[in-house]
C-alpha cells in the first residue's frame with residue numbers, strides 16, 4: 001500500500017470515479033432544481049439515450065449486413081444510426097445519421113412506434129441536412145400551445161429619445177427598437193418553438209388568407225400593435241367586413257373606412273396620388289431611389305394599408321342598371337389602384353396587406369395576389385385554395401399543408417415561407433390581446449397620426465381633408 005507505484009495506480013483509478021461522482025451530483029442537482037415539465041424532458045432525454053440501440057432494432061431502424069470473412073458460417077453485423085440528443089422546452093431533439101437504406105422515410109414510418117417506446121405523445125421526423133434526420137419527441141407541441149406575451153410586441157414601442165409619454169415605467173431604450181418591427185415581422189414560433197420572421201423591408205404586398213375564424217384578424221392585430229408605436233409608420237384601414245373588429249384601431253389610422261365602396265374608393269384614390277407624388281419626389285427628398293436604402297422616418301413614413309376581407313372590393317356585379325354600372329366602374333378602379341400600389345409601392349414605402357377568406361382567382365385578381373411578396377395561409381379546406389395563396393410547391397410539403405390545419409387546435413397557426421427556413425414553415429401566432437389592449441394602444445399612439453400626403457405637400461392636403469374615422473372627406 002505504501003508502495004509509490006501502487007499509490008499512483010490508486011490515484012489514477014480515483015480520477016474517473018471522482019469525475020463520475022461530480023457528473024452524478026451535477027445531474028441530480030439539475031434534476032432537483034428543474035420544474036416538473038423540465039424534469040419530464042430530462043427523464044425522456046435520458047430514456048432515449050439509454051435505450052436507443054434496443055429501440056432502433058425493435059423499430060426497424062437498424063441495418064443488418066453480412067461481414068466478409070473466411071471463417072465458416074456467415075456472421076452478420078448490425079449498424080445502428082448514431083444519434084445526438086438535446087433538450088428543448090417542449091421535448092427532446094434527436095439528430096440521427098442515416099445509414100444504408102435507413103433515411104427520412106424509414107424514420108417517418110417508425111415515428112409512431114418511437115413515440116410509444118419513448119412514452120411521448122408524438123414524434124416528428126424531418127430532413128435536417130443531407131445524411132441527418134431530425135426527430136422531435138414532443139412532450140408538448142409548440143404549434144398547439146397558445147402563445148401570448150413573448151412573441152407579442154410590447155404595446156407601447158415608443159422608441160425615440162426624449163419621449164415623455166406613458167411608458168409604463170419603462171425606459172424607452174428597453175422597448176422594441178423603432179426599425180426592427182418596421183423592417184421585419186415577428187410572426188410567432190415554429191414547431192421547434194424558434195422565432196419565425198419575414199422581412200417586410202422592400203415589400204409592397206402581403207396577402208393573408210384562411211378559413212373564417214382561424215386567426216387572420218388576430219394576426220393583423222398583432223402586426224398593428226407592432227407598428228403602432230412607431231412614428232415612422234402611418235396606417236390606413238379598409239374593413240370589408242364592416243363589423244366592429246377594426247373600430248378600436250381607428251384613432252391610430254390616418255384613413256379609415258368600412259365596407260362602403262365610395263369611402264374605400266376615396267382612400268385608394270388618395271393613396272394612389274401619394275404613390276405618384278412619392279415617385280416624383282423620392283430622389284430629391286431622400287437622396288435615394290429606394291426608401292429601404294435608408295429607413296422610414298416621421299417625414300417619410302412607411303404607409304401600411306390594411307384591407308380586411310379584401311375580396312369584398314374586387315367583385316363586379318355585372319348588372320346593367322346605372323347603379324350597378326357605377327359600382328362596377330368603382331370596383332374596376334379599386335382593382336387597378338390596389339394592383340398599382342402593390343406593383344409600384346415597394347421603393348416608395350407603401351405596403352398593402354390584404355386579408356381574405358378566399359385567395360382563389362375569382363376572389364382576389366391573380367395580378368394582385370401574385371405580386372405580393374409575402375403570403376401567409378391559415379387553414380384551408382381545399383388544395384386549390386392552398387395552392388392559390390402559397391403556390392404549387394406547397395403540395396410537396398404535406399406536413400405544412402394548410403388543409404392539415406382544419407382543427408380547433410390550429411386556430412392561430414399558419415403556413416408561410418419564412419426567412420432562413422427551408423420550404424414552408426408552420427407558425428403559431430400569438431394571441432394579440434383583448435380589445436381593450438388595442439383600444440388603449442390606438443389611443444395612446446394616436447398622436448403619431450399624420451396624413452402622409454400632407455407631409456409631402458401641405459397645400460394639397462389643406463384642400464383635401466383625409467378620410468378618417470369612417471367619414472368621407474369633408
Ligand SMILES: Nc1ncnc2c1ncn2[C@@H]1O[C@H](COP(=O)(O)OP(=O)(O)OP(=O)(O)O)[C@@H](O)[C@H]1O
Pocket residue numbers: 146147210211212213214215216217218219357411412413428429430431432
Ligand atoms: N393566435 C391565436 N391565439 C389564440 N386565439 C386566437 C388566435 N388567433 C385567433 N384566435 C381567436 O380565434 C377567433 C377567430 O379569430 P379571427 O377573428 O382572427 O379569425 P378570422 O380568420 O379573422 O375570421 P373571419 O375571417 O371570420 O374574420 C378569435 O376569437 C380569436 O381571439
